[in-house]
Amino acid sequence: xxxxxxxxxxxxxxxxARNLEHRYRIQTAMSRYYAQRDEMRSRFRDWQSAxxxxxxxxxxAINRMDKYLVEFADRISARGAKVFWASTGLDACxxxxxxxxxxxxxxxxxxxxxxxxxxxxxxxxxxxGYQVVxxxxxxxxxxxxxxxxxxxxxxxxxxxxNEVSAIFQEKLGSHPTDNPEELTLIARQALRELYCTAEMxxxxxxxxxxxxxxxxxxxxxGNARLSTSLPRIHVAIVGIEKIIPKVADLALLLPMLATxxxxxxxxxxxxxxxxxxxxxxxxGPEEMHVVFLDNGRTTLLADSEQRDALHCIRCGACLNxxxxxKNIGGHxxxxxxxxxxxxxxxxxxxxxxxxxxxxxxxxxxxxxxETCPVRIDLHHHLLQNRRNAVRQKPTFTEQCMYRIFGFxxxxxxLYRWASPLIRIALPLHRKIQNxxxxxxxxxxxSRDLPPAPAQSFKEIWRNRNxx
Numbered sequence: 170x171x172x173x174x175x176x177x178x179x180x181x182x183x184x185x186a187r188n189l190e191h192r193y194r195i196q197t198a199m200s201r202y203y204a205q206r207d208e209m210r211s212r213f214r215d216w217q218s219a220x221x222x223x224x225x226x227x228x229x230a231i232n233r234m235d236k237y238l239v240e241f242a243d244r245i246s247a248r249g250a251k252v253f254w255a256s257t258g259l260d261a262c263x264x265x266x267x268x269x270x271x272x273x274x275x276x277x278x279x280x281x282x283x284x285x286x287x288x289x290x291x292x293x294x295x296x297x298g299y300q301v302v303x304x305x306x307x308x309x310x311x312x313x314x315x316x317x318x319x320x321x322x323x324x325x326x327x328x329x330x331n332e333v334s335a336i337f338q339e340k341l342g343s344h345p346t347d348n349p350e351e352l353t354l355i356a357r358q359a360l361r362e363l364y365c366t367a368e369m370x371x372x373x374x375x376x377x378x379x380x381x382x383x384x385x386x387x388x389x390x391g392n393a394r395l396s397t398s399l400p401r402i403h404v405a406i407v408g409i410e411k412i413i414p415k416v417a418d419l420a421l422l423l424p425m426l427a428t429x430x431x432x433x434x435x436x437x438x439x440x441x442x443x444x445x446x447x448x449x450x451x452x453g454p455e456e457m458h459v460v461f462l463d464n465g466r467t468t469l470l471a472d473s474e475q476r477d478a479l480h481c482i483r484c485g486a487c488l489n490x491x492x493x494x495k496n497i498g499g500h501x502x503x504x505x506x507x508x509x510x511x512x513x514x515x516x517x518x519x520x521x522x523x524x525x526x527x528x529x530x531x532x533x534x535x536x537x538x539e540t541c542p543v544r545i546d547l548h549h550h551l552l553q554n555r556r557n558a559v560r561q562k563p564t565f566t567e568q569c570m571y572r573i574f575g576f577x578x579x580x581x582x583l584y585r586w587a588s589p590l591i592r593i594a595l596p597l598h599r600k601i602q603n604x605x606x607x608x609x610x611x612x613x614x615s616r617d618l619p620p621a622p623a624q625s626f627k628e629i630w631r632n633r634n635x636x
Contacts, residue, residue, distance in 0.1 A: 174503055175526040182497040182530070191327065196495055198326055203489075205432025212434065213424075223425050224544040226418045227480035230379075234470065237379035237412045238461065244382025248444030250457040258288030258464050265290065265371070265404055266297050268458055272402050274299060274368040278360075280386075280393035281305035282373025283321060283483055284406050284462055287505045287518070290371070302363050304392035306356055313340045319499040321485035321506065322430050327498060360392070370396035370454070374407040375482070376422060377459075380415045383443040384459070387423060387436045394440055403445070403454040409461050410479040416441075422482065429542040430484035465518040475550050478513050480543045487537035487547055493530050502527060509537035513550040521558050528554035585627070592621040 185191055210216045230237055242252040255261035269277065277299050279291060291301045291312075303312045307324035311317065313336050318324035325333070330347040337343040343355045372393055374384035384405050386393045397403045413422065419439075427433040446453035470476055488494045488508030499507040504515045504524070512527035528551045537547040559567060577583050595618060601607050603614060624632075 174523055178501055178503055178526055178530070181501040181503070185498050185501055186496045191498060192496055194329065195327065195498060198323075199489055199495060202432050206428060206486075206489075207432075209428040209432050209434055213428075219421065219425060220542055220544050223421055223482075223542055224477075224480060226413060226422065227482070227543050228477070230413045231410060231470065231476060231479045233414075234409060234412060237414055238409060240379040241377050241382050241412060242459075242461075244379075245444055245457075245459060246382075248382065248447065250444045250459055253458060253460045255460050255462045255464070258290075258462070261288055261406060261460050261462050261464075262290055262293040264460060265406070265458075266294060266299075268402065268404060268456075269294065269297070269299055269369055272368060272456070274402065276300045276302070276363060276367040277369045277371060278302055278304045278363050278367040278396045278400065279308075279371040280373070280396040281308050281324075281388070282371065282406055283318075283505060284373050284408050285371060286318060288406075288462070288464065290406065302360070302367075304360055304364070304396050305388075306353065306390060306392075309356055309360065310336065313337075317500065317505070320488060321483055321508075323485070327500075364395045364399045367396075367400045369402040369404065370398075370400040371404045371406065372397050374405050374411055375426065376419065377407050377412045378414075378416045378419070378441070379412055381441070381443060383416070383441045385419055385423070386440045386442065387426060387438070388440075389431075389433075389437045391438050394438060397440075397442060398453055401455045402458070403442075403456070404458045404460060405442070406460045406462060409463055409466050410481070425542045426482050426484050429486040429540070469514065469517040472517070475513070475517070475553060477545050478510070478517070478547075478550055480545050481510050481514070482543060484542060486540045486542060490536040490540045492532050492534065492536070497530075509547045509551065510545070513545075513547055513554065516554050516558070521554070522562055525554065525558035528552075528558070588625050595621040 213219050246252055253261075253264050255264060268274075277294060279285065279301055281303075282290075285291065291303070294301050303309045305324070307326075308318060310325040310328065310333055311319070314328075319327045330349065330352065333352055334343075334345050334347060337352065337355050338345055341355060341359055346352060346355075372384075372386060375387045376385040377383075378385060384407065386397070388394075397405075413419075423439055424435055427436045442457075445455055445457040466479060469479055485508075487510050488499070491508050494508040502508070502511055502515075504511055504519065504527070506515055509531065512530060515527055516524040531548065531551045533548050533551065535548045538545070538549070541547060577587055598607070598618065602618075603610055607613060
């Protein structure tokens, strides 16, 4: 199975890397993001200190997760919400389906939630016979196309206006247009009625505040507010790593999320939800359920070396600067979380051997670590995943190559004897490069070996310092 994931990844990456129109579209969008992000960063008194402070908040939350999760659950339960602890994605899907069945639900509106995408919640509920409609504009578009989201923050960024218009014409019977405002109105007309008729709304959460027992949702369209307040049942599915200690922490984390994720000073809608409708209140759902999802997160929590990957606030900044992502796109990864952060956490969440190829899809330039607003050491974690994969299940070829390499490097005399042989071997290799005789064909198919130097460094040094 791991080979299948790897093969599909390489096939898709190879095709999209050669698609110049696709690359131009993505990189043009990214260039606009860079300008906006840099402007917003300059409004912070000290962006680097803000990163350190944000990382400190998440460090405290993750390292005392047991305390803060219980505190959150106690406070929100006291206001009438029900909390369910889901060990796996299957547990979460079954619980939410049971809630829908008990509430005699027929239609469900779902706001943007990467955690829901992670466990394929929409597909699971559709199999049970429920109508599930994405209410986020980008998610709605890719749902109509029967595609996965392309990006953590911008689900439909790979599509042109004409492509969006074409899918609206096919699925919604709308008129053709390439005007963004008209396209938005077409989607709005299709969704507005569903908000009023749906019996259940599903959301994620950007943060879960232990101090107040409230979930924080940040968005630009307002669809999450409608999805969580109009239906009579609200289900929030939340990864356990979304917990933070205090409501005051949002004063830093919300601007950091907006700046790093979309180059905004603050997203348009920031909502705190603390339970179902209370006595005397006129708005809000009759029931609220919070599903805390583990699904491999505690395994990552137990790894002291890579635990800080759970600090991620899902801003997508590392995707935006990654040279690999900008050339192969989001769908090539074949998993919910793409780019550097996805390459780090997916092997933990879905199996190291099946997904180890993602950690090798990196230039190790360090741009992801440099841009991360909570200072996750991403490019080193990619190296650690590679090391762990080899330690766990080394291949015969890798074992032979590294043992030979280690044997030679530990013996200076042998190394000096082998150096001239390399200068002889490189020209010979060029004659068989990319043929079935090439022992490193997989590497040289897309790379050229450097020419052999006329002299080694030691030879140059010896000649320079000769009396």
